[in-house]
Amino acid sequence: MRWRIEDAPERAEFREQFRGWLRSVLPDGWIEAVDSGDEETFTKVRQSWDFGGWQKVIGSSGYGAPLWPKEYGGLSGEPWMQQIVREELTNNRLPAVSFNILGVGLAGPTIIEHGSEEQKKRYLQKILTAEEIWCQLFSEPGSGSDLASLSTRAVQDGDHWVINGQKVWTSGAQGAAFGMLVARTDPDLPKHDGLTYFICDMRSPGVEVRPLRQMSGSAEFNEVFFTDVRIPDENRVGAVGEGWRVARTTLMNERVALSGVSLDRVSFLGGTRKDPWQSYLDLVPDRTSPLVRERLAQLYIEQEVKEVTAFRAAAARAAGRQPGPEGGISKVFNAELNQRRSEAAVDAAGLGGVAWMPGDDSAEARAYNFLRARANTIEGGTSEVLRNQIGERILGLPREPDVDKGLAWSKTRK
Amino acid sequence: MPDVTGDPHAQEREALRDTVRTFLERTSSEAEVRRLMETESGYDESVWKQGAEQLGLTGLAIPEEYDGSGFGPMELSVVFEEMGRSLFCGPFFSTVGLAANTLLVSGDDAAKKEWLPKIASGQTIATLALTEESSSWNVADITTMATRSGAAWKLSGTKWFVLDGTIADLVLVVARAESDVAVFAVAGDAAGLTREPMVTIDQTRKMARLTFDGVEAQPIGSQSAGNDVVSRGLLLAATALSAENIGGAQRCLDMAADYARERVQFGRPIGSFQAIKHKLANLLTEVEQAKSASYFVSREAAANGDDLPLAASLAKSYTSDAFFKAAADNIQIHGGIGFTWEHAAHLYFKRAKTNQLLLGSSSHHRAIVADRVGI
Numbered sequence: 028m029r030w031r032i033e034d035a036p037e038r039a040e041f042r043e044q045f046r047g048w049l050r051s052v053l054p055d056g057w058i059e060a061v062d063s064g065d066e067e068t069f070t071k072v073r074q075s076w077d078f079g080g081w082q083k084v085i086g087s088s089g090y091g092a093p094l095w096p097k098e099y100g101g102l103s104g105e106p107w108m109q110q111i112v113r114e115e116l117t118n119n120r121l122p123a124v125s126f127n128i129l130g131v132g133l134a135g136p137t138i139i140e141h142g143s144e145e146q147k148k149r150y151l152q153k154i155l156t157a158e159e160i161w162c163q164l165f166s167e168p169g170s171g172s173d174l175a176s177l178s179t180r181a182v183q184d185g186d187h188w189v190i191n192g193q194k195v196w197t198s199g200a201q202g203a204a205f206g207m208l209v210a211r212t213d214p215d216l217p218k219h220d221g222l223t224y225f226i227c228d229m230r231s232p233g234v235e236v237r238p239l240r241q242m243s244g245s246a247e248f249n250e251v252f253f254t255d256v257r258i259p260d261e262n263r264v265g266a267v268g269e270g271w272r273v274a275r276t277t278l279m280n281e282r283v284a285l286s287g288v289s290l291d292r293v294s295f296l297g298g299t300r301k302d303p304w305q306s307y308l309d310l311v312p313d314r315t316s317p318l319v320r321e322r323l324a325q326l327y328i329e330q331e332v333k334e335v336t337a338f339r340a341a342a343a344r345a346a347g348r349q350p351g352p353e354g355g356i357s358k359v360f361n362a363e364l365n366q367r368r369s370e371a372a373v374d375a376a377g378l379g380g381v382a383w384m385p386g387d388d389s390a391e392a393r394a395y396n397f398l399r400a401r402a403n404t405i406e407g408g409t410s411e412v413l414r415n416q417i418g419e420r421i422l423g424l425p426r427e428p429d430v431d432k433g434l435a436w437s438k439t440r441k
Numbered sequence: 442m443p444d445v446t447g448d449p450h451a452q453e454r455e456a457l458r459d460t461v462r463t464f465l466e467r468t469s470s471e472a473e474v475r476r477l478m479e480t481e482s483g484y485d486e487s488v489w490k491q492g493a494e495q496l497g498l499t500g501l502a503i504p505e506e507y508d509g510s511g512f513g514p515m516e517l518s519v520v521f522e523e524m525g526r527s528l529f530c531g532p533f534f535s536t537v538g539l540a541a542n543t544l545l546v547s548g549d550d551a552a553k554k555e556w557l558p559k560i561a562s563g564q565t566i567a568t569l570a571l572t573e574e575s576s577s578w579n580v581a582d583i584t585t586m587a588t589r590s591g592a593a594w595k596l597s598g599t600k601w602f603v604l605d606g607t608i609a610d611l612v613l614v615v616a617r618a619e620s621d622v623a624v625f626a627v628a629g630d631a632a633g634l635t636r637e638p639m640v641t642i643d644q645t646r647k648m649a650r651l652t653f654d655g656v657e658a659q660p661i662g663s664q665s666a667g668n669d670v671v672s673r674g675l676l677l678a679a680t681a682l683s684a685e686n687i688g689g690a691q692r693c694l695d696m697a698a699d700y701a702r703e704r705v706q707f708g709r710p711i712g713s714f715q716a717i718k719h720k721l722a723n724l725l726t727e728v729e730q731a732k733s734a735s736y737f738v739s740r741e742a743a744a745n746g747d748d749l750p751l752a753a754s755l756a757k758s759y760t761s762d763a764f765f766k767a768a769a770d771n772i773q774i775h776g777g778i779g780f781t782w783e784h785a786a787h788l789y790f791k792r793a794k795t796n797q798l799l800l801g802s803s804s805h806h807r808a809i810v811a812d813r814v815g816i
Contacts, residue, residue, distance in 0.1 A: 304814065314816050317808075323816045324807035328734075328755045335733035356726050414722035415715065422698045422721055424712035 034111075042111050045090060049119060052084050061119055069120070082126055086156035092131055095139060099151040124284075129199065130154035130161035132284025134207050137224075137277045141265040146226070150205070162203035163281075164194040164227060164251060165274065169441060172412045174209075174278075175218045175271055176431070176439065179253060181210035181225065188212075188225065188263070190233075190256040196406070200236045200249040203229045208258075209274050212267055214437040221436055222270030226262040233257075243398040281407055282354035304330070310372045310393045319375045326368050333360055355413040356421075362403035362410060369396040454519050461523040464496055469527040471785050477530035478644035478788075482608050484531035492531075493563020499537055500561025503545070507557035514677065514742035518684035518735065525688030525764075528788055530645045532566045532605035538681035539604065540567030540613050543624065543674030547662040552626065556611060566629075567611040569678075570600035570651055571671065578801040580615060580622045580671055585653065587618040587625055587660075594618070594660055596625060596653040604799075606649025607636045614651075614658060615671055623667030625658035632656070643791035672750075679753040679800050680742040683735040686760035686796055690728045693767035693789050697721060697774040704776075717774060724767050731763035751813045754806035761797040768793040 034042060050058060054076045060069035085091045086100070093108035095101025102108060113123045125131040135154050138146055153159040170177040179192025190210055200206070206227040213221035227234070233256035238246040265273040304327065314320060337357055372393050373380030380397070383390035404410040418424040431439045468488040477483055493499040502517040503509025517537070524533060541560050544553055559565035575582055585598025596616050606612070612627045612634075627634060633656040639648040662670050698721055701712030711717050738756035741749045768790040772779040779786040797803060810816075 308815060320811040320816050321804060321807045324811040324814070325758075327814050327816070328759050328807070328810060329730070331755060332730045332734045332737075332759055335737050336730055339729075339733060339736075356729055359722070360726050360730065411715070411719070414719040417722035417725055418712065418718035421725060422701075422712075424698070424701055424718050424721065425710045427713050427715070428709070 038107060038111060041108055042115065045112060045115055048088060048090065049115065049121075052088075053119070058119065081121070082157035086125070086152075086154075091125060091155045092135060095135060095151070095155075099139065099147055100155045125155075125157060127154060127157040127160050128284060129163050129207075130157070130159070133163060133277050133280050134161040134205070136280045137207065137273060138264065140276050141224070141269075141273045143261075143264075145261065146264065150226070159204035160199060160202050162197050162200045162206045162229070163277070164197060164206040164208040165277075166196045167193060168195050172409055174274070175222065176436070176441070177209060177211060177222070178441070179208075179210045180214075181212045181223060181258070183212070183260075184257075186260045187257045188223075188260065190225075190227070190253040190258060192253050194251040194253075195239065195248075197236075197249045197251050198247050200229065200251050201238075205229060206251070207277060209270050211436065212270070215435045216268070217433055218431055218436040218439060219271045220268055222274070223267050224264040224270040224273040225258050226264060227256070227258055228262075231256050231258070241399075242401065243395055245395075278408075279354075282358055307368065307372070310389060310396075311375045313375060316375075319371075322371050323375075326364070326371060329360075329364050330368075333357065333364060336360075355408070355417050358408065359404075359410050359413050359417070362400075365396075365403050366400045369393075369400040373397045450515070454516060457516060458519050458523060460496065461498070461520050462526075464492065465523055465527040465529060468492075469524075469529045471788075474528050474530055474645060474788065481638065481647075483605070483645070483647040484608070489531055489566075490563055492533075493561070497561075498533070499541075499563050502537070503541060503557050503561045507553055507561060509557065509561040514680050515739050517681060518739040521681045521684035522688035522735070525685035525690075525792075526692045528645050528689070528792060532568065532608060534646075534678075534681060534685065535568035535604035535609065536560060536566050538678045539569035539674070540609075540611065542677035542681070543569055543613055543670065544661070546673040546677070547624065547670050548666065549662040552659075552661045556626070565610045566605065566608055567613065568603055568605050568609040569613045569615070569674070570603045570606065571615040572602045573599060574601050576602060576798075578675070578805065580668055583615055583617050583622055585614065585616040587616040587623060587658065589618075594625060594658045596627065596656045596658045598653055600651045600653070601648075602639070603649045603651050605647055606651050607638050607647065612651065613661065614653070615667070616658075618660070618664055618667070621665060621667055622671065623664050624661040624670055626661055627653070627656055627658045631658075641795070643788075643795040645788065645792060646795055675800060676749050676753040677742055679757040680738045682796055682800060683738055683753075683756040683760040686764040686793075687728065687732050687735045689789055689792055689796075690731055690760070690764040690767040693764070693771040693786075693793075694721070694724050694728050696786065697724065697767075697771040700775055711774075720770055720774065724770055727763040727766060731760040734759040751810060754809040754813075757800060758803035758806035758810070761793070762803050765790075765793040765797050 054072055056068060056072045060072055089097070089100065089102045090112050092100065093102040093104035093112055094106065097103045117123045131154055135151055138150055150159070154161060165174055167177045167179060179190065179194065181188040181190050190208070192210065197206070206229055208225045208227040209222055210225060211221050212223040215221070233254040235252040235254070237250045237252070239248045239250050240246045241248065308314070311319070311323065314323065340354065340357060376390070376393065379390060380393060419426055468485070468491070473485070477485060497510050498520055500509035501512050501520060502514065503511070505511040521534070521538070537560070541557065544556055547553065556565065556567065560567055571580070571583070572578060573582070573584060585596060585600060587594050587596050596614055598616065600614065603612070608629070610629045612629060614625045614627055615622055616625055633654040635652040635654070637650045639650055641648050698712070701717050701721060702710055704711045712721065734756040738749070738752040741752040768786070772786045772790060775784065775786055778784050
């Protein structure tokens with residue numbers, strides 16, 4: 028069951044146009060194999076095709092970022108176009124989001140809003156084609172939820188800035204060409220006022236990337252160390268001291284880019300045609316207990332309801348509103364739902380949820396989902412911080428007294 | 442967030458909402474609710490008449506051929522949402538949500554011609570008598586018997602928890618007839634029918650015990666389709682109740698957030714404390730999700746979609762649970778004043794718990810969902 032609305036005429040036309048484009052770029056037999064559900068043929072067609080080039084194909088078409096202005100590789104379009112593109116990509120078993128999601132979802136919109144003309148020309152197209160992968164250099168060991176307290180320093184030296192400090196939780200840092208970097212340019216101003224936003228070339232001397240192993244055992248993230256890294260002033264985004272305002276654009280877009288997309292293998296690589304609910308049920312083979320059944324039914328209900336809410340939020344955005352705190356509602360709910368879902372699967376398996384014989388892929392996936400889900404309520408804004416935002420920005424509740432208010436960053440408690 | 446945009450009738454529904462809200466602000470203020478809940482009938486005849494005649498509320502979703510205005514579940518849900526918000530006291534859910542909906546899906550033209558115009562005009566108050574002492578909503582558990590002697594049918598048995606059972610002019614009774622269950626129409630003042638008011642925690646929603654001792658009854662629809670008629674009618678009733686739930690839930694959230702902004706303790710508004718702020722953020726999240734569930738089932742009902750049974754159970758359980766949580770947290774956030782009789786919080790709390798158990802508990806509906814999605 029899915030929320031369905033008949034396309035209005037202009038939307039139907041756009042969908043048809045995008046489908047036509049897909050037919051023109053996909054190898055012969057792809058769409059037919061998808062439509063008929065013929066797995067064998069699909070696998071053959073897919074293997075015979077240069078999948079690595081896909082990002083370049085869609086990135087050059089405008090469909091990779093329908094919201095971006097035409098002159099920078101988008102369609103100057105509306106949010107509903109992005110929705111239709113994602114739907115059709117998923118239906119046709121193609122990746123729903125760019126491999127360069129931080130570039131397309133975060134860096135691009137930030138550069139479009141705050142960057143110079145030269146920066147737009149230099150970076151945007153290669154973000155779309157994923158020729159240059161981006162990463163995000165925001166969080167620090169001492170600055171998580173209170174990002175504005177960060178202490179990585181940028182000191183001006185002629186027409187360059189010299190960076191020293193450490194960032195953490197940087198995904199994709201090894202392969203990234205550029206990073207979005209926020210650093211402190213004036214420690215004697217209040218914490219929000221002394222920040223500046225830079226584009227950091229990740230191959231610069233003095234940038235060191237170390238993988239960070241997580242509780243799930245894998246290492247999606249990194250620590251990034253900066254030792255006298257020199258960044259030319261032309262890589263500054265926005266004015267000196269305006270870094271917080273620029274970073275907020277990135278953060279708002281982060282919530283939009285990451286809500287409504289599940290960042291699993293399927294989103295990045297496409298491929299499976301299985302209904303996600305069925306895939307989930309496969310992880311819970313024994314569903315005879317009435318308690319398990321009720322728990323799963325509630326999870327199903329929550330998943331469906333959240334889809335409708337995501338749709339309503341998309342519709343509200345389509346009405347022209349900037350991404351706002353309603354993204355926070357979805358983020359909080361999705362993160363906790365994913366924890367409930369992944370835990371229910373482990374519980375239903377009993378000890379089989381925590382121990383298995385080598386090679387049992389299904390058990391491994393179940394356990395991995397369970398462990399990985401703990402990060403969902405932390406990454407991209409903890410649920411606690413998001414609840415503050417929902418309370419303050421939507422419900423109009425008063426803020427807590429801010430002990431750093433008006434105080435020079437150098438005088439704050441760290 | 443409002444209902445989904447991109448729907449050409451969304452604006453009309455918002456206009457309807459304004460009209461209904463204005464009407465209810467006048468006729469269903471807290472003072473009026475408190476006055477009516479203390480009466481035995483539980484409603485105001487002149488308000489009922491105005492709602493039916495001037496606003497056309499009772500006939501909103503009745504087809505034009507039966508003197509209604511021919512709208513559907515989407516519009517009706519707006520009315521129920523607003524009534525839930527104001528705790529409207531009156532036999533609207535019983536007459537429209539239960540009885541009219543059951544008649545609409547009965548496939549019995551004669552019965553529709555006989556009763557729907559009178560419901561649309563506000564002349565007839567109607568209800569559905571299904572549950573018995575066990576409070577089960579499963580028709581298999583029904584023991585009330587319908588027996589035939591010649592062309593006439595007679596009912597014997599006892600129905601419990603009948604909404605507005607003491608004031609209904611028309612009672613649709615679900616009874617066991619020969620092999621299967623069927624629906625029968627009985628006049629409220631029929632000979633052999635005893636109607637006794639029950640004690641209800643929610644005084645704004647009256648219930649009665651109806652005892653049938655050989656009461657003459659008129660069968661509705663074909664005998665073999667009784668089961669189907671009842672279950673389809675209940676899907677539409679669940680759609681209506683889900684809308685009522687989100688209206689009530691939003692009102693509880695509004696009350697709690699207003700209070701949290703104003704009430705000062707320890708020198709700060711209590712809404713600045715994270716313990717309260719996060720409770721309210723959670724409530725907002727639940728209420729928005731519940732709205733999604735309600736909008737979804739209204740659409741499925743309007744389209745008579747294949748997913749209606751799934752959507753109805755999904756929405757009934759989700760919105761009921763959200764309403765109850767909102768009502769309970771509203772009391773908690775208000776603290777001591779929230780536990781007093783003079784504050785409105787308890788009225789919503791009682792309505793929420795009653796709605797949660799009407800039409801089957803949330804567990805009952807989750808079991809239906811489980812069956813339908815391959816769990």
